[in-house]
Amino acid sequence: MADTPFQPNWFSKPGDTLSFLLDKQKGTAATLADRMGQNTIFVEGLLAGTTAINAEVAELLQQHLGGTTSYWLKRQALFDQCLDRVAKSVPTDDAKAWLKMLPLREMIKSGWLPEQKDVTQAFKTTLAFFGVGSPSEWQSRYAAFENMFAFRTSPSFESKVGPLSAWLRRGEIEAAALPCADWDADRFRSSFSDIRVLTKAKNPAYFIPRLRATCAAAGVAVVFVRAPSGCRASGATRFMSSRKAVIILSFRYLSDDHFWFSFFHEAGHLLLHGDQATFIDGETDERNEKETEANSFSASILIPCDRLDELLCIPARKNNVIRFATSLGISPGIVVGQMQHNSVIGPDQLNFLKRRYTWEEIMAAQANL
Numbered sequence: 001m002a003d004t005p006f007q008p009n010w011f012s013k014p015g016d017t018l019s020f021l022l023d024k025q026k027g028t029a030a031t032l033a034d035r036m037g038q039n040t041i042f043v044e045g046l047l048a049g050t051t052a053i054n055a056e057v058a059e060l061l062q063q064h065l066g067g068t069t070s071y072w073l074k075r076q077a078l079f080d081q082c083l084d085r086v087a088k089s090v091p092t093d094d095a096k097a098w099l100k101m102l103p104l105r106e107m108i109k110s111g112w113l114p115e116q117k118d119v120t121q122a123f124k125t126t127l128a129f130f131g132v133g134s135p136s137e138w139q140s141r142y143a144a145f146e147n148m149f150a151f152r153t154s155p156s157f158e159s160k161v162g163p164l165s166a167w168l169r170r171g172e173i174e175a176a177a178l179p180c181a182d183w184d185a186d187r188f189r190s191s192f193s194d195i196r197v198l199t200k201a202k203n204p205a206y207f208i209p210r211l212r213a214t215c216a217a218a219g220v221a222v223v224f225v226r227a228p229s230g231c232r233a234s235g236a237t238r239f240m241s242s243r244k245a246v247i248i249l250s251f252r253y254l255s256d257d258h259f260w261f262s263f264f265h266e267a268g269h270l271l272l273h274g275d276q277a278t279f280i281d282g283e284t285d286e287r288n289e290k291e292t293e294a295n296s297f298s299a300s301i302l303i304p305c306d307r308l309d310e311l312l313c314i315p316a317r318k319n320n321v322i323r324f325a326t327s328l329g330i331s332p333g334i335v336v337g338q339m340q341h342n343s344v345i346g347p348d349q350l351n352f353l354k355r356r357y358t359w360e361e362i363m364a365a366q367a368n369l
Contacts, residue, residue, distance in 0.1 A: 013049030013128060014075040019176055021065050029177035035064040040367070041111040048173045049128035050113055052076055083124040086133050095123040098135040101162035102126065103228040110226065112170055130169050142168065163230035168280065171236060171248030175221035178212070182243045183219030185271055191218055192267075192301055199260050199302075199330045204357055204365040211263075220245045220270065222263075224366060226359055227252065232282045234258070237266040239275035251362055252282075256355040257337025260330075261298050268297030302330060303338050311338060316345045321353060331355060 022032060029043040045051030058072035099122055107113045113129060116122035132138045142165035191214050201207040215222045227233055227250040236248040247266045251259055262281065269279045273290050303311055307328065314320050325332040333354035339345045
């Protein structure tokens with residue numbers, strides 16, 4: 001009986017090499033896209049393995065990144081062979097069942113995946129997106145929240161595993177393309193005074209690039225990913241390595257009070273809870289110890305503890321709120337949010353003081369990075 005060639009279930013996509021070269025050159029997906037005459041989503045597709053490298057793309061990579069055209073085409077061919085082998089090893093019904101768990105239409109609409117011509121192509125492309133060799137590997141990596149994630153969400157709007165995993169993975173892909181200094185907890189903590197100033201900015205085009213740059217200097221990649229239907233997460237935190245931390249934010253309520261509280265909540269996880277868990281945060285009435293600590297951390301950054309008594313006594317009038325916010329150097333909307341959280345006012349009061357954003361503004365701000 002002839003020996004069967006060893007064929008491992010894992011595989012390395014061309015995007016891994018592309019990412020290595022970008023990191024070595026201190027480049028970004030945006031800068032490479034500009035040199036190639038493409039948009040950032042296209043390059044992120046190359047990084048994720050969801051966009052195939054053809055002869056034209058291989059030539060552009062040779063010109064603007066490195067490696068020969070033949071190298072990139074060979075790299076893609078080997079990856080395609082691995083995907084074909086995996087697809088043939090999984091029963092069609094199992095592949096269809098897995099794909100039904102995922103928000104494929106929204107992922108395609110958002111540019112996370114290309115258009116799919118059939119189930120086989122959709123299956124292979126989605127495996128590439130998640131960077132897994134089988135649905136069971138996806139299950140162990142993204143779905144076993146009880147083993148991997150410190151996870152909380154609203155009991156009435158519990159996140160579905162498929163949409164949540166897609167959102168988290170998209171955040172990982174975007175974060176991997178962002179250059180950062182090495183993780184420096186002291187520098188990150190000392191940057192909060194500068195970041196607090198950004199809460200007063202009205203335009204995402206102003207505060208998003210500055211927030212990203214400040215965090216990147218301390219080893220934290222901050223990305224903004226719109227959550228697909230079924231995913232109710234506000235933010236997530238994890239360490240991609242000992243040198244790089246990630247904060248993923250969904251702008252869930254598109255308001256300044258919720259956005260900034262979520263950012264500092266995730267920052268609290270990074271500083272307080274180490275690099276052993278992924279935290280995915282929504283909203284819930286049930287608080288475990290680490291979530292309570294992160295909430296307290298965020299609240300104390302926004303409203304210092306020695307000013308909390310004043311917050312609890314503010315009259316529910318516009319001028320009083322603005323005056324208090326100005327004295328703290330934060331936006332009035334944040335003060336309103338904290339007054340509502342502490343039951344100083346009702347949830348329907350003074351909401352006109354909160355700044356509202358649109359995803360069009362957020363995407364435009366990111367496009368200019």
